[in-house]
Amino acid sequence: MKAKSLIPSISSLALLTVLGAHTAVAEISPQRMADAIYAVIESDRAVYTKNVVNRLQNEEEVIDAHEYWEDEQALPLPAQMLRMGAEEVAEKDLGITYALLSTWPINKQNEAVTEIEKKGMEFIVANPTQRFYSEEVLAGERYFTAIYQDIAVSDACVKCHNDHLDSPRDDFKIGDVMGGVVLRIKLD
Amino acid sequence: MRFFQRVGFLQYGAAVTLLLSAFLGYNLFVGGKDLFLPGSSTKGHHQIEAQCDVCHATPFDTDDAMQQACLSCHSDALQKARDTHPMKKFTDPRNADLLASLDATQCVTCHIEHSPEVTGQFGVTLPPDFCYYCHQQIAEERPSHEEFEFNTCGNAGCHNFHDNKALYESFLAKHIDKPALLSEARLRVPNAFAVWQQRNPDAAPLPATAHDGSEIPGTEPALISAWQSSLHAQVGANCSSCHANPLARTDSTASSWRSGHDLSVASCTDCHTAQVDGFKQGLHGMRLASELPPLKVSDARLPMHTDAAHKSLTCSSCHDPHQPDLQFAATEACLGCHADEHSLNYTKSAHSTLWRQEVAGQVDAGVGVSCASCHMPRIKKGKLVSVEHNQSLTLEPNSKMIRPVCLECHGLEYSIAALSDRNLIRRNFSGAFDATHPSFALVRERIAAKKAQKQRARATKSNQ
Numbered sequence: 001m002k003a004k005s006l007i008p009s010i011s012s013l014a015l016l017t018v019l020g021a022h023t024a025v026a027e028i029s030p031q032r033m034a035d036a037i038y039a040v041i042e043s044d045r046a047v048y049t050k051n052v053v054n055r056l057q058n059e060e061e062v063i064d065a066h067e068y069w070e071d072e073q074a075l076p077l078p079a080q081m082l083r084m085g086a087e088e089v090a091e092k093d094l095g096i097t098y099a100l101l102s103t104w105p106i107n108k109q110n111e112a113v114t115e116i117e118k119k120g121m122e123f124i125v126a127n128p129t130q131r132f133y134s135e136e137v138l139a140g141e142r143y144f145t146a147i148y149q150d151i152a153v154s155d156a157c158v159k160c161h162n163d164h165l166d167s168p169r170d171d172f173k174i175g176d177v178m179g180g181v182v183l184r185i186k187l188d
Numbered sequence: 189m190r191f192f193q194r195v196g197f198l199q200y201g202a203a204v205t206l207l208l209s210a211f212l213g214y215n216l217f218v219g220g221k222d223l224f225l226p227g228s229s230t231k232g233h234h235q236i237e238a239q240c241d242v243c244h245a246t247p248f249d250t251d252d253a254m255q256q257a258c259l260s261c262h263s264d265a266l267q268k269a270r271d272t273h274p275m276k277k278f279t280d281p282r283n284a285d286l287l288a289s290l291d292a293t294q295c296v297t298c299h300i301e302h303s304p305e306v307t308g309q310f311g312v313t314l315p316p317d318f319c320y321y322c323h324q325q326i327a328e329e330r331p332s333h334e335e336f337e338f339n340t341c342g343n344a345g346c347h348n349f350h351d352n353k354a355l356y357e358s359f360l361a362k363h364i365d366k367p368a369l370l371s372e373a374r375l376r377v378p379n380a381f382a383v384w385q386q387r388n389p390d391a392a393p394l395p396a397t398a399h400d401g402s403e404i405p406g407t408e409p410a411l412i413s414a415w416q417s418s419l420h421a422q423v424g425a426n427c428s429s430c431h432a433n434p435l436a437r438t439d440s441t442a443s444s445w446r447s448g449h450d451l452s453v454a455s456c457t458d459c460h461t462a463q464v465d466g467f468k469q470g471l472h473g474m475r476l477a478s479e480l481p482p483l484k485v486s487d488a489r490l491p492m493h494t495d496a497a498h499k500s501l502t503c504s505s506c507h508d509p510h511q512p513d514l515q516f517a518a519t520e521a522c523l524g525c526h527a528d529e530h531s532l533n534y535t536k537s538a539h540s541t542l543w544r545q546e547v548a549g550q551v552d553a554g555v556g557v558s559c560a561s562c563h564m565p566r567i568k569k570g571k572l573v574s575v576e577h578n579q580s581l582t583l584e585p586n587s588k589m590i591r592p593v594c595l596e597c598h599g600l601e602y603s604i605a606a607l608s609d610r611n612l613i614r615r616n617f618s619g620a621f622d623a624t625h626p627s628f629a630l631v632r633e634r635i636a637a638k639k640a641q642k643q644r645a646r647a648t649k650s651n652q
Contacts, residue, residue, distance in 0.1 A: 068358055070270065087276040096282045107323075108329050115281050139284035145435070165638050170645070184281060 004072035030185045031133055035132065037182055038148050041082065041098060048080040057156075065156070077160075082181070100150060102179030104169040106161065111180075112136065117182055120147035124180050132180075135187070143184040150179040154159035227302035230311045231489055232580075235471060239478045243301070251294060258295040261477075264469070269351035270587070271470040290314075290321040298349070309342070310584050312349075316342060332630050343624050344589060344608035354590035354600070358633045368623055373597035374554040376566040376573045378514075383417055385573050392575030393422045401427025404445055427480050430455040430509060449482065450501040456509075464503065466577030472501045485525050496525040518558035529633055532561065533616035540616075557597075565592035586613075602627045 028036075052066045053075055079100055103121050105111045107173050112118040112151035119120050120132040124147055125128065132147040151172050161178060162170040172178055201250040209610070213222045221238045229237040233558055236242050243257045255275075266274065278292045285580070291297045300313040308427075317338035327334040341347050347355060396416040401407045404427055416420055420429075431451065435442040445523050446455055453476060457464040467473035475483045499505060506521035507513075519540075534540050539557035546556030563579045582588040586607045594603035605625040606612055611619045 044595075053312070068356075071359065086280075087274070090279045091276045093279070097282075099280055099282060108325065109290065113285070117282065138281040139288070141281060143281060165634060 001042055030187065033130075034133075034144060034183050034185055037096065037098070038146065038181060041085065041181065041183075042148070045078050045082050046153075048081050051087035053078060053156075054154065056074065067160075077156075079157075080151070095188075096184070098181055098183040100179060102150070104161075104167065105179070106164050106166045114143050117147070120145065120182065121180055123147070124149045125177050128177050142187045144187055146183045147180045148183070149177045150181055151178045152178050201325065216387050227593040228250050228304045229301055230299075230304075231309055232471065233301060234489065235475050235487070236478045236480060239480055240477045251296070254296060255294055258299075259467070261474075262295075265578075268351060268581070270353055271350045272352045273338070273349055281413060286322050290318060292322075315339070319347075323383075332633060343387075344585070345604040346627055348585050348587060351585065353586050354587050354595075355627070356618075357631060357634065360600060360627060361635060363595075364628060364631060366601070368599055368602040370597055370599065375557070375561055375593075375596045376568055377553045378566055378571055379571075379573045381422070384423060388405035388423075388606070391424060393485070394424055394426060399427050401431060404431050411510050414508075418511050420509075420512065425459065429458070434559055449476075449502065452504045452509075455501045460503075462574065463577040466581075467503065470578040470580040471580060471583075475500075488525075490528045492525050493527045499525060518560035518564075519543065522563075529614045530616050531559075533614070533618060537616040537618045562589060567592065601625055604628075 035172065056062045056075065061063070064072070064074045065077050066072040067077060068074075069080070070077045082100050086100070087122055090097055099110070099115060101110050101112055103111065103125060112121045114136060116134050116136040120134065123132045124130070128149055128151075131149075134145050136145050152161075152172050155174070156175055157178065158172045158176075161167050161172050168178050200413075204448050212223060216223060221240060225237060226241070232427060233243075243254065244262075278287060288294065293486065298318070299311050300315050303313055308316060312318075319341040323338075323341075332341050335591040340587070342349070343378070343432045344576055345355070353359075394416070396412055399412050399415065401412065401415075407427070415427070431445050433443055433446045433450070436444045437450070445451075453464065464473075468477035472483060475481065482500040482502050485492050485499045485501075503509075506517040508516075520533070523534065539561075541562075543558045544554035545551045546553060560575065560579075563583070565576050565582060567576050576582075576592075582592060585606065589607065590600070590603050598606075602623045604622045604627065606621065607618060608625060609621050612619070
């Protein structure tokens, strides 16, 4: 009886071990997850910039993109699309947040605030090909924080930021790091 | 002592407790619950203060439940205002330090109810310099703001916390130096009937003989005649459309005809859903949304005509259902109740003169300005111009009125200056006033700075 009852127990244990191993394999590191989410954010924005804004505003000249898009009956700027998406995600309260920050922000509320943000923004500007990863504790919660370069990809980005009266910098060129996307994942 | 010895202390205590319980119980379950209010409610909520569970779903609500209660009524208005400080802007953990000073994710951080001793303008219960918590470096970013104290940020015509649609810098710049009165000063004209006719080209008005109200109690020839000349008959709405009780179709015990609130509000909803919804969101109709009896004029906190005290507010208070008269609804209906200084001075105003001319057919539709022109803006969506029936939507801060109303006829600086002048508002915009506003001086400086910056950039380029 003992031997018989052991067989299902061992089988269960083996199955659990396999499942456990499978679960371990299926886990994703915060860094990989952050990179994947950033890839979605960045790709969506690139598609919007290229296939919507650039096509309709610059190539077909059908409609402009404008900071005050609602009043001007225009398209939102690509950076605004990113911010609006970030606000939608924030509303879902999934433990993931992201924000577009800069060392030279037009709106001062968008400059680095936390120590990690300040360190990370300095790092990505000094190292334009490397990403910045760290962990930080905010309001008692632990977060994995990744910061990715936000590069000036079109004339529109450069012109708007160089011309804007509230911009603290007026010498951006295409290819410059204009800021960074800060992505946080809450660690349980 | 002799009394206690005779009756017994316990019996006496039990009797007092019972009496007190009965008194409090009556107040809680039958009366106005005023004994249970921790303090007087704000002017925006006193209408529904007896319905505690509108805001307090349970006696010991969590912050989250309270927040949801606020949003269940106010989220639509905040969205329409393009809220500049929405909750979702603050939930990012990077704002933790800011939130520790001022938790902008919760309505009750700034709007605590039942605290009249600390309640200021717009129901704000924080000291007026609260902007300091997050914008303390504003003078570094904008040297022009150096001389301003933080308790002046919310001055009329400068900044609002939620609704800055008519106050943001680019908007001011775009409208700078517009004249006080535009050359094409004309309000949009509601066109629901014209749009309906376009969509129903074959519809014919119902003749008087087609009415189906013979069996309705109180039917009189005068009512039939009034109905026949009304828009209701024009669009084919017969007596039964409003008076027949739809419940009677499935419930044999139900009355065949609607009455009371069911007739004066619910029947209107069948066709005028957006208007009734708007009405229920405003101060006039919010009791109906909370399933309370209609607001009585005698319950109002603003000065009202004493002979109107008995009136209550439903759709039919302003619109006689048998002969809907939109001109009556736009002024006389309001002035029949409201007796504050602003309302009493309306008939002396230029707006009123133009309105009388419009009613008399002496000027085009849209030239006159009634009470409703300002307080119930005409909203254009596609081809349809309809009347916003939430008369509170643009009431406070009054700069909400600028875009849907004032700018139809006036320049922006003139409008902001007028709405910033409390005395002028009391006079209902009659008489002289200073039609300039400090915000525009700042914008003119900024425009000059921008030009100078561009000139410098051009000079640098040509020197290279």
